[in-house]
Amino acid sequence: MIVKCPTCKTDVEWSEASPFRPFCSKRCQLIDLGEWAEEDKAIPGAPDTSDSDIWSEDMGD
Template sequence: MTEATIVNCPTCGKSVVWGENSPFRPFCSKRCQLIDLGEWAAEEKRIPSAGDLSESDDWSEEQQ
């Protein structure tokens, strides 16, 4: 018998068992999953990179 893996919900911090009984894992609920998705869609969350360019940088694929 293997020990269940427990993770914390990234949205609310509640403990979640990582397994078939937790269909929204790593989230505790559909609500927390949708809150997280909304934050990504609104660009409140992002993965940082050294080469981030904003739309105002006048970058195009033709420039070298």
């Protein structure tokens, strides 16, 4: 099976011969990781309110 590298869109064979699959290289894999770490990419969902003021006030009682 051939897939596109999510970073550079190069064709990548999905097999043991491609150790960084779905990425074409370690470089593209690290670029993607950096985008997640910088929060340029995110999975949509409900906002995280675990650090909200309400939570902090409830813990202080």
